[in-house]
Amino acid sequence: MKAEIITIGxxxxxxxxxxxxxxxxxxxxxxxxxRVHHKSTISDSREAILIALREASHRSDVIxxxxxxxxxxxxxxxxTLCDFFDTKLVLNQKVLDWVQSIFNNRNxxxxxxxxxxxxxxxNCEVLWNKNGTAPGMWFYENGKAxxxxxxxxxxxxxxxxxxxxxxxxxxxxxxxILHRTIQTIGIGESFLAKKIAHIEDxxxxxxxxxxxxxxxxxxxxxxxxxxxxxxLEEELNxxxxxxxxxxxxxxxGEGEDSISEIVGNLLxxxxxxxxxxxxxxxxxxxxxxxxxxxxxxxxxxxxxxxxNRIKINELGVxxxxxxxxxxxxxxxxxxxxxxxxxxxxxxxxIATSGIAGPGGGTEAKPVGTVWISIATPDNVFARVYxxxxxxxxxxxxxxxxxxxxxxxxxxx
Amino acid sequence: MKAEIITIGxxxxxxxxxxxxxxxxxxxxxxxxxRVHHKSTISDSREAILIALREASHRSDVIxxxxxxxxxxxxxxxxTLCDFFDTKLVLNQKVLDWVQSIFNNRNxxxxxxxxxxxxxxxNCEVLWNKNGTAPGMWFYENGKAxxxxxxxxxxxxxxxxxxxxxxxxxxxxxxxILHRTIQTIGIGESFLAKKIAHIEDxxxxxxxxxxxxxxxxxxxxxxxxxxxxxxLEEELNxxxxxxxxxxxxxxxGEGEDSISEIVGNLLxxxxxxxxxxxxxxxxxxxxxxxxxxxxxxxxxxxxxxxxNRIKINELGVxxxxxxxxxxxxxxxxxxxxxxxxxxxxxxxxIATSGIAGPGGGTEAKPVGTVWISIATPDNVFARVYxxxxxxxxxxxxxxxxxxxxxxxxxxx
Numbered sequence: 153m154k155a156e157i158i159t160i161g162x163x164x165x166x167x168x169x170x171x172x173x174x175x176x177x178x179x180x181x182x183x184x185x186x187r188v189h190h191k192s193t194i195s196d197s198r199e200a201i202l203i204a205l206r207e208a209s210h211r212s213d214v215i216x217x218x219x220x221x222x223x224x225x226x227x228x229x230x231x232t233l234c235d236f237f238d239t240k241l242v243l244n245q246k247v248l249d250w251v252q253s254i255f256n257n258r259n260x261x262x263x264x265x266x267x268x269x270x271x272x273x274x275n276c277e278v279l280w281n282k283n284g285t286a287p288g289m290w291f292y293e294n295g296k297a298x299x300x301x302x303x304x305x306x307x308x309x310x311x312x313x314x315x316x317x318x319x320x321x322x323x324x325x326x327x328x329i330l331h332r333t334i335q336t337i338g339i340g341e342s343f344l345a346k347k348i349a350h351i352e353d354x355x356x357x358x359x360x361x362x363x364x365x366x367x368x369x370x371x372x373x374x375x376x377x378x379x380x381x382x383x384l385e386e387e388l389n390x391x392x393x394x395x396x397x398x399x400x401x402x403x404x405g406e407g408e409d410s411i412s413e414i415v416g417n418l419l420x421x422x423x424x425x426x427x428x429x430x431x432x433x434x435x436x437x438x439x440x441x442x443x444x445x446x447x448x449x450x451x452x453x454x455x456x457x458x459x460n461r462i463k464i465n466e467l468g469v470x471x472x473x474x475x476x477x478x479x480x481x482x483x484x485x486x487x488x489x490x491x492x493x494x495x496x497x498x499x500x501x502i503a504t505s506g507i508a509g510p511g512g513g514t515e516a517k518p519v520g521t522v523w524i525s526i527a528t529p530d531n532v533f534a535r536v537y538x539x540x541x542x543x544x545x546x547x548x549x550x551x552x553x554x555x556x557x558x559x560x561x562x563x564x
Numbered sequence: 565m566k567a568e569i570i571t572i573g574x575x576x577x578x579x580x581x582x583x584x585x586x587x588x589x590x591x592x593x594x595x596x597x598x599r600v601h602h603k604s605t606i607s608d609s610r611e612a613i614l615i616a617l618r619e620a621s622h623r624s625d626v627i628x629x630x631x632x633x634x635x636x637x638x639x640x641x642x643x644t645l646c647d648f649f650d651t652k653l654v655l656n657q658k659v660l661d662w663v664q665s666i667f668n669n670r671n672x673x674x675x676x677x678x679x680x681x682x683x684x685x686x687n688c689e690v691l692w693n694k695n696g697t698a699p700g701m702w703f704y705e706n707g708k709a710x711x712x713x714x715x716x717x718x719x720x721x722x723x724x725x726x727x728x729x730x731x732x733x734x735x736x737x738x739x740x741i742l743h744r745t746i747q748t749i750g751i752g753e754s755f756l757a758k759k760i761a762h763i764e765d766x767x768x769x770x771x772x773x774x775x776x777x778x779x780x781x782x783x784x785x786x787x788x789x790x791x792x793x794x795x796l797e798e799e800l801n802x803x804x805x806x807x808x809x810x811x812x813x814x815x816x817g818e819g820e821d822s823i824s825e826i827v828g829n830l831l832x833x834x835x836x837x838x839x840x841x842x843x844x845x846x847x848x849x850x851x852x853x854x855x856x857x858x859x860x861x862x863x864x865x866x867x868x869x870x871x872n873r874i875k876i877n878e879l880g881v882x883x884x885x886x887x888x889x890x891x892x893x894x895x896x897x898x899x900x901x902x903x904x905x906x907x908x909x910x911x912x913x914i915a916t917s918g919i920a921g922p923g924g925g926t927e928a929k930p931v932g933t934v935w936i937s938i939a940t941p942d943n944v945f946a947r948v949y950x951x952x953x954x955x956x957x958x959x960x961x962x963x964x965x966x967x968x969x970x971x972x973x974x975x976x
Contacts, residue, residue, distance in 0.1 A: 442846025
């Protein structure tokens with residue numbers, strides 16, 4: 153069964169709104185074993201919509217359409233659907249009563265444009281929109297389903313889950329599909345690809361591998377298609393096991409968990425606490441950690457020692473270290489980590505000091521030079537990295553690398 | 565001139581990655597007076613790419629293609645472009661030298677797959693990728709331009725701005741277009757729209773107003789199309805003046821400057837320094853400030869007092885305040901601001917304490933309750949806000965609001 157998505161709206165083409173609906177729909181369809189093989193975004197114009205519907209009906213069995221169902225004048229999807237199916241709008245009394253009840257409850261007057269929302273193409277079945285006034289619509293012709301939904305995300309999502317999916321499952325049969333995502337860090341996409349080339353080459357046709365690179369990390373996604381989930385699992389397990397034996401030291405997790413979630417869970421398991429002393433990351437590591445709900449269980453706090461005076465007065469870094477070796481040095485970052493761990497009385501501590509740039513680089517310490525230190529109950533160690541010359545990415549890579557250094561330590 | 569965007573990648577169809585590239589490209593093209601009338605997303609498959617290129621070449625004059633240029637197996641855009649243009653891959657020595665220099669600088673060995681990145685279709689001009697190893701490509705045939713760029717956002721953006729736009733301007737004629745962006749804060753899109761409805765209604769047809777909402781702020785972008793930039797300016801000025809008299813108190817800046825840049829510039833002008841004491845924002849304000857190059861001129865540092873013990877021991881918040889009024893209280897956040905200002909000896913200080921959620925809410929202090937305090941050389945004050953029930957947005961809104969409170973103070 154081939155599915156595709158058509159999103160309608162000038163605001164999407166202009167980039168005023170980022171289309172998150174189609175990504176969500178892609179995930180949900182994938183979850184039930186349907187594959188989205190095409191997405192298109194078009195303007196609120198009759199011609200554009202007609203052409204898109206025609207092309208989609210040749211390409212796909214299930215066509216999902218979002219947007220263009222509001223009461224405002226540039227929303228013309230509904231009448232264009234009538235043209236496409238050669239039918240006319242008729243009043244749906246149930247929808248009209250519903251729309252009226254909504255306005256009554258809010259003590260708002262009904263506008264003519266709101267009555268219009270109860271008009272639907274004669275050949276459609278209404279998909280109930282319990283969160284809004286614009287009904288979803290289901291069309292089924294010659295073995296193909298067209299599903300039109302409003303663009304408002306929370307309205308669309310409820311309609312799709314509660315109304316559309318049951319109908320889809322009734323009209324189409326879905327294969328089983330199994331995904332496993334392996335998260336790697338500290339190795340570039342091309343090196344990763346080379347290291348696991350033999351695994352990739354031996355994959356059967358019904359198992360696909362995708363590389364999803366982000367700043368500092370690469371996710372590997374295996375997708376297995378078949379009839380029986382358990383059989384797919386048994387097929388995938390040894391492949392993943394192979395992967396671990398090949399690049400295990402670069403794997404920091406599976407699924408979608410971020411490294412700060414993974415580190416947080418390890419700290420919680422150990423009843424351990426964490427503090428950070430951040431210079432070049434400027435609070436980004438603390439932000440990553442505190443973005444996770446419940447992080448107050450293990451994260452105590454930080455000193456952002458942007459100015460050297462704070463490194464000296466608050467973290468106990470020796471004046472002589474700053475003067476002789478500089479703030480971006482092994483001695484300084486280790487003193488920072490030991491200092492914050494002692495001061496905030498935590499089990500572990502992370503410290504960073506580097507030159508994020510664009511300014512401040514020297515021959516000996518070019519922009520992108522970063523020292524990271526981890527302090528544990530019985531050890532303090534540090535490593536130097538070269539994160540490149542982009543300030544934002546250096547901050548992100550440093551945070552990721554520091555959390556990975558701590559994760560490895562927590563596993564020992 | 566009609567433009568369209570093709571994004572390539574199974575991860576986009578599966579919804580594992582949200583496509584922000586095409587929204588960004590839509591905005592940038594709009595900025596130079598070009599209109600995106602179609603977007604499509606397709607899988608990493610030869611057939612799909614060929615069909616998409618064929619359809620696009622009938623529909624549009626400029627076709628932007630992102631994705632599928634990495635070194636790994638699932639990236640087949642480049643060879644498919646050869647098929648489409650009926651040409652072959654040839655070695656580009658300049659690119660090869662560049663790729664090699666990157667690997668040399670990082671002391672990494674070159675892989676065959678990296679050499680492959682220097683192979684480009686014979687009929688293309690290389691668009692230099694100074695941020696990565698995959699070159700962009702420019703094809704120009706029968707008055708139509710095809711621009712292929714990597715999917716990694718920061719690589720794509722630089723290639724498009726620095727390499728592609730000049731070529732586009734050389735081959736196509738664009739109308740004169742004048743943009744002015746007004747940045748507002750603390751007022752929702754619909755209320756904003758209502759307040760300035762009369763201004764919007766009186767806009768002539770050649771001046772468009774777009775609402776670009778983000779978390780906690782809305783940018784208003786006026787786009788004036790015509791022949792003469794100066795005439796457009798003279799036409800736009802009184803309209804903007806009107807806007808200021810209508811919603812001036814909500815305007816924090818013009819153009820694209822972030823509020824942390826604006827606040828930073830004000831601090832620098834005053835030779836003033838800043839520190840932060842962050843609880844619910846967990847370092848996000850410090851991160852926002854230190855994302856700006858040169859922020860070490862005015863930003864001294866922070867205490868992230870996630871645990872109450874840190875509020876008491878490091879910021880001098882009275883135990884009794886925590887016990888009687890709680891950490892999320894006016895008294896606590898004012899003590900935090902005064903405490904960090906004194907301790908870090910800065911001109912100004914920001915403090916935050918709130919319930920980001922999802923847990924921790926009470927009847928009296930529901931999730932989203934946030935206290936923000938500003939300490940100045942002669943005053944400490946605080947305000948309470950209700951930021952809603954989404955953790956991430958509460959953190960972002962709180963940072964934005966705190967920086968806006970400081971900005972207003974710096975202007976007094």
